[in-house]
Amino acid sequence: MATEFHNLQELRHSASLANKVFVQRDYSEGTTCKFQTKFPSELESRIERTLFEDTVKTLNNYYAEAEKIGGQSYLEGCLACATAYLIFLCMETRYEKVLKKIAKYIQEQNEKVYAPRGLLITDPIERGMRVIEISIYEDRGSSGSSSGSSSVSGSTAR
Amino acid sequence: MKKCEYQQIDPRALPTPTPTPTPTPPHHRGDDDGGGGGKSDELKRPRRKWEVFPGKNRFYCGGRIIVARQSGVLPLTLGLILVTSGLFFMFDCPFLVKHLTSCIPVVGGVLFVFVVITLLQTSFTDPGILPRATPDEAADIEKQIDNTGNASYRPPPRTKEVLINQQVVKLKYCFTCKMFRPPRTSHCSLCDNCVERFDHHCPWVGNCVGKRNYRFFYTFIVSLSFLTAFIFGCVTTHLALRAQGGKGLVFALQESPGSAVELVICFFSVWSILGLSGFHTYLVASNLTTNEDIKGSWSGKSGEDVTNPYSHKNIFINCCYVLCGPLPPSLIDRRGFLPADESAQTSGADIEVPTVATKSEINVCTQGTKGLLESASLPPLLSTSCPQGKPQTAHTCPDNNSPAVNSDPSPELSMSCGARRAASPQGDGSPSHHTKTRWKKSKRAALHVPNPAFDVPVSPTSPDAASFAPSQ
Numbered sequence: 001m002a003t004e005f006h007n008l009q010e011l012r013h014s015a016s017l018a019n020k021v022f023v024q025r026d027y028s029e030g031t032t033c034k035f036q037t038k039f040p041s042e043l044e045s046r047i048e049r050t051l052f053e054d055t056v057k058t059l060n061n062y063y064a065e066a067e068k069i070g071g072q073s074y075l076e077g078c079l080a081c082a083t084a085y086l087i088f089l090c091m092e093t094r095y096e097k098v099l100k101k102i103a104k105y106i107q108e109q110n111e112k113v114y115a116p117r118g119l120l121i122t123d124p125i126e127r128g129m130r131v132i133e134i135s136i137y138e139d140r141g142s143s144g145s146s147s148g149s150s151s152v153s154g155s156t157a158r
Numbered sequence: 159m160k161k162c163e164y165q166q167i168d169p170r171a172l173p174t175p176t177p178t179p180t181p182t183p184p185h186h187r188g189d190d191d192g193g194g195g196g197k198s199d200e201l202k203r204p205r206r207k208w209e210v211f212p213g214k215n216r217f218y219c220g221g222r223i224i225v226a227r228q229s230g231v232l233p234l235t236l237g238l239i240l241v242t243s244g245l246f247f248m249f250d251c252p253f254l255v256k257h258l259t260s261c262i263p264v265v266g267g268v269l270f271v272f273v274v275i276t277l278l279q280t281s282f283t284d285p286g287i288l289p290r291a292t293p294d295e296a297a298d299i300e301k302q303i304d305n306t307g308n309a310s311y312r313p314p315p316r317t318k319e320v321l322i323n324q325q326v327v328k329l330k331y332c333f334t335c336k337m338f339r340p341p342r343t344s345h346c347s348l349c350d351n352c353v354e355r356f357d358h359h360c361p362w363v364g365n366c367v368g369k370r371n372y373r374f375f376y377t378f379i380v381s382l383s384f385l386t387a388f389i390f391g392c393v394t395t396h397l398a399l400r401a402q403g404g405k406g407l408v409f410a411l412q413e414s415p416g417s418a419v420e421l422v423i424c425f426f427s428v429w430s431i432l433g434l435s436g437f438h439t440y441l442v443a444s445n446l447t448t449n450e451d452i453k454g455s456w457s458g459k460s461g462e463d464v465t466n467p468y469s470h471k472n473i474f475i476n477c478c479y480v481l482c483g484p485l486p487p488s489l490i491d492r493r494g495f496l497p498a499d500e501s502a503q504t505s506g507a508d509i510e511v512p513t514v515a516t517k518s519e520i521n522v523c524t525q526g527t528k529g530l531l532e533s534a535s536l537p538p539l540l541s542t543s544c545p546q547g548k549p550q551t552a553h554t555c556p557d558n559n560s561p562a563v564n565s566d567p568s569p570e571l572s573m574s575c576g577a578r579r580a581a582s583p584q585g586d587g588s589p590s591h592h593t594k595t596r597w598k599k600s601k602r603a604a605l606h607v608p609n610p611a612f613d614v615p616v617s618p619t620s621p622d623a624a625s626f627a628p629s630q
Contacts, residue, residue, distance in 0.1 A: 020294050020298070022294075022295055022298050025340065027320045027322055027327070027329075027340065027341055028320065028321055028322060028323075029322070029323065030322055030323060030341070030467065030468055031340065031341050031342055031354075031355070031468065066484060066486075067483075067484050067486075068484070069475075069478065069479055069483050069484070073482065073483060073484050074478055074482045076482070076484075077373075077478070077481060077482025077483060077484075077485075078482055080482075080485075081373070081377060081481065081482065084271070084272050084275040084276055084279075084377070085275070085276065085279055085373070085374055085377070086275065088485065093484065093485055093487075094484060095484045095485060095486055095487060096487055099487065125487075125489065126491075127289075127292065127295065128288045128289040128291075128489045128490075129489060130288070130291070130295070130337060130340070131295060133292075133294070133295070
């Protein structure tokens, strides 16, 4: 039990960071927020491809929902214009509501999927919505020395 | 079930605010617990992110209000609007209410309120500033750009092409912010920030106009043109009514001198404001920015078949999207707190005189990309050597791959050297100076300024790394 990593706090406080992977934005559909679903090679030994892709696709769906233009967003916009945009001072916009959902989702994913594998996702909003930063934490190698790449130590640890 | 053991951290390697290299117990790890164990109480005040913002902006009301450093002619704009409207309500309204209708001051009042509110919102709202790239991100991008293993220091071309709606768009690399700019983003030199959907920097409102405040700006100029035209019309009517009965214009002006001032101001401003409103209405309808229009990005000047890839091909939809679309929140999180350990460390490091580290940074800055790449590849080796008994040697601990994470309190656990902490106040103290410097020097800035809130990976290169590396 002591050697198995359980929760996020433990990961942050006791593991050492080996590497960081950055999942970049996908601009093929314009400036709407969307991240590439290409699986980074550094994560190959750490997590299953499908899990990773699911996470990114869900995040993309959330962002699409936040930026969706349709009846409700127009209504919100027109109402805001009529009040000289003062309602933005008191009302939480739909975008902000969805961002809260995203934060909760990422927290949940970190706890359930990523932290047990020694990974940690940083919410893109903390990186200016440019990247999804995935921190890779080292597994302890067979001897006490920390080695270089996580995949090497990961394979020895297993 | 996988059994993963994570390396126990040597407590001596943990960042501590005290300058002495004595080992500190693990619970003094400066995470979220108020920074390093009460070293000096006055330094424990948690700092907000706006206090260490690297761009040229000023903040008021605890970070709630953001303006460009140069306020431009915003006071003049406000003054003109207030004076003209004040004169209107004082001189023209009483006469017109008596002779025409009492709707006039009501309409005038509504327009005036609209104008002032939208002007203040345009000026005080974050236009869509992109926070600068963290050092890790910047290093990652550098690795991708310069993966040819180019030994000599020569900045490679820094553009990236993406396909947006079947249109090729070139993304440029921003040397100040250390990232490839997203599409439609531009770096404003006056504010020293990259702004999303950058339209222009408006001196009249004293701020950039970008994604987040474009609708406020548009409403401002449209309502201002209505207000100006309305006042102009009312003043003309007022003077015409007074001059009736053969009394003449001069008589009318003598009776109501304020109207003369209004007339002059409105006459000269209504054309330019109406023109500007018309121009921006065109931009909104075609989903263009002033920047793109001026540069002719989508006008096909070069003879190629280029179309605006962002347009929805429908005027109504474009208008709705630009003006009534969802408003994204500010990305710079002005009022967020700096993570307690980092702010404590930066303030702790104020006590240490960072001259040695400063000099090391100066040495470091000339190494440039090569150094950055070397150190990016070195940390796995040097991470072992760092905590082992050389905690306080300045500038001998390259660890740029690690801990400088913005809001995660965690990752600086792995390595700590006095240099990193000492390096931060250099960034803290004068981020704007660093960001003003040239590319080579700004590499140094990149190493420790973009977000001086956290321990910056100073990457000392060849001499130090070479002497240090074998010691592992």
